[in-house]
Structure formats: C-alpha cells, structure tokens
Amino acid sequence: MSERYQPALLLEDIQHNLAAIHARMQAACARAGRSAQEVRLLPVTKTVEVDRLRTAYAAGVRQMGENKVQEAHGKWQAMGDLTDLQWCVIGHLQTNKAKVVAEFASEFHALDSLRVAEALDKRLQVLGRSLKVMVQVNTSGEESKFGLEPAQAVAFVKQLPAFSSLQVCGLMTLAINTSEESRVRACFRVLRALRDQVQQETTYAGALRELSMGMSGDFEWAIEEGATTVRVGQAIFGARALPDSHYWPAQ
Numbered sequence: 104m105s106e107r108y109q110p111a112l113l114l115e116d117i118q119h120n121l122a123a124i125h126a127r128m129q130a131a132c133a134r135a136g137r138s139a140q141e142v143r144l145l146p147v148t149k150t151v152e153v154d155r156l157r158t159a160y161a162a163g164v165r166q167m168g169e170n171k172v173q174e175a176h177g178k179w180q181a182m183g184d185l186t187d188l189q190w191c192v193i194g195h196l197q198t199n200k201a202k203v204v205a206e207f208a209s210e211f212h213a214l215d216s217l218r219v220a221e222a223l224d225k226r227l228q229v230l231g232r233s234l235k236v237m238v239q240v241n242t243s244g245e246e247s248k249f250g251l252e253p254a255q256a257v258a259f260v261k262q263l264p265a266f267s268s269l270q271v272c273g274l275m276t277l278a279i280n281t282s283e284e285s286r287v288r289a290c291f292r293v294l295r296a297l298r299d300q301v302q303q304e305t306t307y308a309g310a311l312r313e314l315s316m317g318m319s320g321d322f323e324w325a326i327e328e329g330a331t332t333v334r335v336g337q338a339i340f341g342a343r344a345l346p347d348s349h350y351w352p353a354q
C-alpha cells in the first residue's frame with residue numbers, strides 16, 4: 104500500500120496532494136449527500152521533519168496532528184513563531200504526559216481514561232486554558248488498539264462534565280487494519296451509532312458531534328459513514344519508513 108504514497112518534499116508536491124485529497128473529500132461528501140464544509144482535513148505530521156512542516160504551513164496548513172506527545176511538543180517549540188498553527192494530539196496518552204498536552208495542544212483525540220481526563224483538567228485549570236477532546240473508542244476489537252470498548256463509552260462520557268476545562272466534542276476511532284471495505288465501514292458505523300447514542304443520553308447533546316475517523320487508506324469510506332474530521336498523513340507527506348505498529352506504542 105505504501106508505494107502509493109510518493110515522498111512529498113517540495114511546496115508544489117504538498118499543494119498537489121492537499122488539493123487531490125480535498126477533491127476526493129468533496130466527491131465523498133457529494134456521494135453521501137453531505138456538504139463539504141462538514142468535513143475537516145487534519146494533516147498528520149508524525150515523522151515529518153520541521154522543514155517540511157514549514158512548507159506545509161506555506162501551503163496553507165494551520166492544524167497538525169501528532170500521535171506522540173514528545174514529538175509534537177518539540178515541533179510546537181521549533182515552530183513557535185507560527186502563532187496561528189494549532190497542534191492536535193491524536194495518540195494514546197499516559198497520565199504523566201497529560202500536563203505537557205495541557206500546555207500546548209488545541210485538541211486531544213484519544214481520551215480513554217478518567218485519570219487522564221483528571222490530569223488534563225487539573226493542569227488546564229492552572230494554566231487557564233481549555234482543550235477540545237474526543238473520546239477514543241476501539242471499534243475493531245483489535246488488541247493492539249487503544250480506546251474504550253463501545254459498551255463502556257456512554258457511561259464514560261457521562262463522567263466528563265466534572266472536568267470543566269475539557270470541551271468534549273466528539274468520538275475518535277482507528278478502523279480495523281484490513282483492505283476489506285465492509286469490515287472497515289463497520290468500525291465507522293459503530294462510532295457513528297455511539298455518537299448518536301451519546302448525544303441522546305448525555306448532557307452534551309448536540310455539542311458532541313465530531314467523528315474523528317478515516318486515514319490515508321480509508322478516509323472516503325469514513326466520510327460516507329459520517330466522519331467530520333479525517334486524519335491524513337501519508338497521502339499528504341509520503342509513506343513513512345516504518346510500519347504503523349512502530350508509531351503506536353503506549354507513550
């Protein structure tokens with residue numbers, strides 16, 4: 104699959120890839136009868152060096168998604184001059200790293216424990232910041248993936264209003280790692296149904312509307328199943344050197 108993602112080094116490569124992805128997103132929205140404004144592209148920048156991130160910024164990128172806190176924090180510091188650039192932490196977080204996320208991130212897509220919610224909230228209160236968060240759900244049942252089991256999600260979300268610095272805005276998932284369309288779509292459908300249930304059964308109601316789902320290999324299916332944010336890395340920046348399992352350890 105990786106051979107499809109050519110390295111994008113120059114401004115025009117990145118511009119070309121962004122335009123192609125936006126066109127595919129629009130087509131997927133049209134197929135699903137959705138407005139293109141409903142779906143946001145979050146460029147995922149893990150392993151991409153700062154020089155190329157500055158090029159992406161020049162191409163118009165204003166949000167970057169990173170799954171490892173340390174890498175994201177270092178890049179935030181290195182690009183501190185770009186004051187309108189926002190950082191979204193999209194990978195599993197251990198409690199002891201929560202205070203770093205609270206310091207610089209605009210969004211956190213992988214909330215899956217009350218201890219992390221509490222640690223984030225505490226630090227955010229001290230800093231006078233707030234953070235958009237999405238709750239990660241393991242919709243594939245794969246043991247390698249983080250996130251709550253679908254059956255735990257509603258009860259979990261019901262506890263989150265206690266953490267007033269967290270703007271709980273949606274759910275996030277990684278679909279099963281297969282090219283079988285029906286099995287990938289099934290993961291996205293589980294997340295969407297859960298989002299609808301959470302809206303009905305918690306005080307967040309319509310404020311919790313985001314579905315962060317879909318990556319380079321499956322973002323069109325995700326959009327057809329209701330995604331509001333797609334997290335795309337390799338289709339913008341080129342293939343990563345190592346398989347994804349390398350980038351998804353606990354941190």
Ligand SMILES: *Cc1c(COP(=O)(O)O)cnc(C)c1O
Nearest residue numbers: 147170193318319334335336337
């Ligand atoms: C790396 C990553 C992505 C993007 O994957 P690509 O294959 O590069 O599009 C999306 N979400 C998470 C959580 C990731 O770690």
